[in-house]
Amino acid sequence: MIKRIMKSALLAGVLTAASVSTASAAPTRGWELPAMSVPAAHTISQGEGVTVAVVDTGIRTDHPVLKGRATEGPDFLQANDKSESWYGEHGTAMASSVLDIAPKAKILGLRVVRDEDDPNYQGGKMSNPDALSQAIIYATDHGADVISMSIGSRTLLNSYDEKALKAIDYALSKGVVLLGAVGNLGDKSEGGDNAISYPSAYPGVITVAASTPDGSRASFSSVHSYVDIAAPGVGIYEADYRSSGRTSGEGTSTACALAAGVSALIVSKYPDLAPRQVEKVLEETASHASRGYSAETGYGVINAKAALQAAAKLTPEKKVAIGETGTGLHFGPGDDGTPKTYSQGVDFFKVGLAAVGSLTTLLFMLGGFWLFKSGRRLQRQGPGGGGPGGSVAYPQYGQQPVLPQQNPYQQPAPPSGQWPPYQ
Numbered sequence: 431m432i433k434r435i436m437k438s439a440l441l442a443g444v445l446t447a448a449s450v451s452t453a454s455a456a457p458t459r460g461w462e463l464p465a466m467s468v469p470a471a472h473t474i475s476q477g478e479g480v481t482v483a484v485v486d487t488g489i490r491t492d493h494p495v496l497k498g499r500a501t502e503g504p505d506f507l508q509a510n511d512k513s514e515s516w517y518g519e520h521g522t523a524m525a526s527s528v529l530d531i532a533p534k535a536k537i538l539g540l541r542v543v544r545d546e547d548d549p550n551y552q553g554g555k556m557s558n559p560d561a562l563s564q565a566i567i568y569a570t571d572h573g574a575d576v577i578s579m580s581i582g583s584r585t586l587l588n589s590y591d592e593k594a595l596k597a598i599d600y601a602l603s604k605g606v607v608l609l610g611a612v613g614n615l616g617d618k619s620e621g622g623d624n625a626i627s628y629p630s631a632y633p634g635v636i637t638v639a640a641s642t643p644d645g646s647r648a649s650f651s652s653v654h655s656y657v658d659i660a661a662p663g664v665g666i667y668e669a670d671y672r673s674s675g676r677t678s679g680e681g682t683s684t685a686c687a688l689a690a691g692v693s694a695l696i697v698s699k700y701p702d703l704a705p706r707q708v709e710k711v712l713e714e715t716a717s718h719a720s721r722g723y724s725a726e727t728g729y730g731v732i733n734a735k736a737a738l739q740a741a742a743k744l745t746p747e748k749k750v751a752i753g754e755t756g757t758g759l760h761f762g763p764g765d766d767g768t769p770k771t772y773s774q775g776v777d778f779f780k781v782g783l784a785a786v787g788s789l790t791t792l793l794f795m796l797g798g799f800w801l802f803k804s805g806r807r808l809q810r811q812g813p814g815g816g817g818p819g820g821s822v823a824y825p826q827y828g829q830q831p832v833l834p835q836q837n838p839y840q841q842p843a844p845p846s847g848q849w850p851p852y853q
Contacts, residue, residue: 457643462662462688465643468531471692471734475699477532482576482694483569484528484687485562486521487548488512489539495526495669495676500537503568506561507541509550516547519671523679524580524687526669531691531734535698538574540565543581562629563597566608570601575697577601578690579610579635580683582627589628598634605749607693607705610635611686613652624652630686631656636693636709639727640664640685645717647726651682659712660727661685661692692734699738702746711740 463469483503491500511517518539525537542561544551558564562581569577601608610630615622630637637656640648640663647653648663663685670677689712696708713719715737717730724730 457665459665459667461643462666463530465641465645465662466531466688466692466732467735468692471695471738472533474735474738475532475695477535477691477694477698479701480532480535480575480694480698481538481573482528482532482535482578482690483538483540483565483574484521484525484690485540485542485565485569485577485579486524486581487543487545488518488541489521489525489537490518490671491539493522493526493669493671494674495529496522496537499529499535500525500539502539502541503565503572505541506558506565506568507544508558509541511548514548516545516671519545519547520580520683522671523668523677524578524683526676527666527684527687528578528691528694531688532694532698535691535694538569538572540569560593563591563593566594566597566601570597570604570606574606575701576690576693577606577608578687579608579629580681580686582611582613582630591628594629595632598629598632602634602705603749605705607697607708608635609686609690609693610637611682612637612639612654612657614640614650614681614683616647616652617649620650622650622652624654626654627652634705636689636712637728638682638686638689640680640682641727641731645727645731648680648682650680651685651726653725655725657725657728658709659689659716659729660731661688662731689732692732692737695734696737696741700741700744700746703741703744704747704749707741707744707747711737711744715740 488505489496489500489502491497491502505512518541520543521539521541525539528537529535542565562579566577598608608629610632611627612630613625613627615624615627618624629635631654637654637658639653639657639660640651641660642648642664643662645660647660651660651663663682664680666679666684666688667676668679668684692712693708696703696711712732713729715733716728717733718724718727719729
């Protein structure tokens with residue numbers, strides 16, 4: 431569990447993989463394909479003619495699962511370590527998941543982050559802070575139709591990057607579909623803080639959560655109002671970089687890669703659809719779209735066959751960038767249906783605690799005010815509640831006492847202890 435959390439939490443400005451491998455017991459091998467109606471979808475599309483850019487830790491093009499279907503582009507970390515044993519661990523696994531869904535698609539591997547076993551992974555240093563934006567632009571200019579980003583970033587303050595957003599805008603304007611993993615920080619019992627993670631939080635990116643075989647949120651999957659859809663994220667058999675076989679993995683990274691594969695099926699069959707339309711069919715045909723939106727799994731688990739059937743009914747729209755006039759909440763013309771806000775419901779226990787705390791604070795304030803006023807009154811009265819003559823206070827600050835009305839023809843006797851009468 432610690433490994434899962436560490437993969438999603440780095441120091442300032444650093445991107446890191448959001449998926450995890452595990453040797454623990456997993457669901458039936460290959461369960462994710464029928465869960466997303468992929469076998470039925472393959473009768474319509476298998477991703478022919480589509481290139482999916484896997485923006486990740488690099489890939490091993492000679493792995494049997496990828497061989498003949500993958501190429502590798504530039505290393506945007508500007509390193510020289512492709513021969514190292516740990517190179518391409520995460521990216522190779524993600525590429526295999528894409529190809530499991532879209533077997534006739536091509537993979538373009540682009541390295542922007544380091545693997546966990548990379549000696550330079552510790553410390554969170556990045557040799558090229560513009561790696562992500564450069565990779566997105568490169569993928570767009572070199573024929574990518576879909577960009578899968580199973581990566582995440584965190585800082586103590588904010589990891590928003592204007593260059594990355596502009597690169598996403600550029601890709602969208604060219605009709606490229608982008609997907610991002612929401613992150614693996616949703617399990618507070620394992621130390622997760624559910625932090626916002628980029629690039630999935632950028633407008634225009636289809637954000638993917640991880641689901642279990644019953645369609646519910648995987649416990650580690652982060653919960654945010656910008657989650658769009660979910661895909662299987664536990665017990666997924668993906669390429670093992672250490673061998674020619676596979677290993678069981680889990681994470682929102684894997685879910686993102688699977689969703690990218692489904693997107694490739696749609697783009698292959700209907701290449702003129704705008705990115706927003708691809709998102710639309712994924713959402714509207716997901717498992718609980720009819721029941722409404724959830725910040726845990728968006729509109730639910732992808733249904734590849736239903737999405738392809740819905741896509742067939744759409745008329746292609748103009749491809750636009752996020753910032754252009756007339757764009758919707760996320761991207762493309764019109765509103766994509768994602769709510770601007772999402773209510774998590776009322777936690778009555780916390781509301782009760784807040785009410786008790788507020789009432790207690792108010793009582794303390796009233797008590798303090800009463801004590802203050804009482805102290806001022808006693809101060810004016812002096813010790814014992816009055817002056818030497820009894821309850822009448824001393825004249826304050828030289829003020830003369832008001833003399834009682836008397837007969838002007840009588841000379842009053844001076845009271846004892848006061849000034850003498852006029853002479």
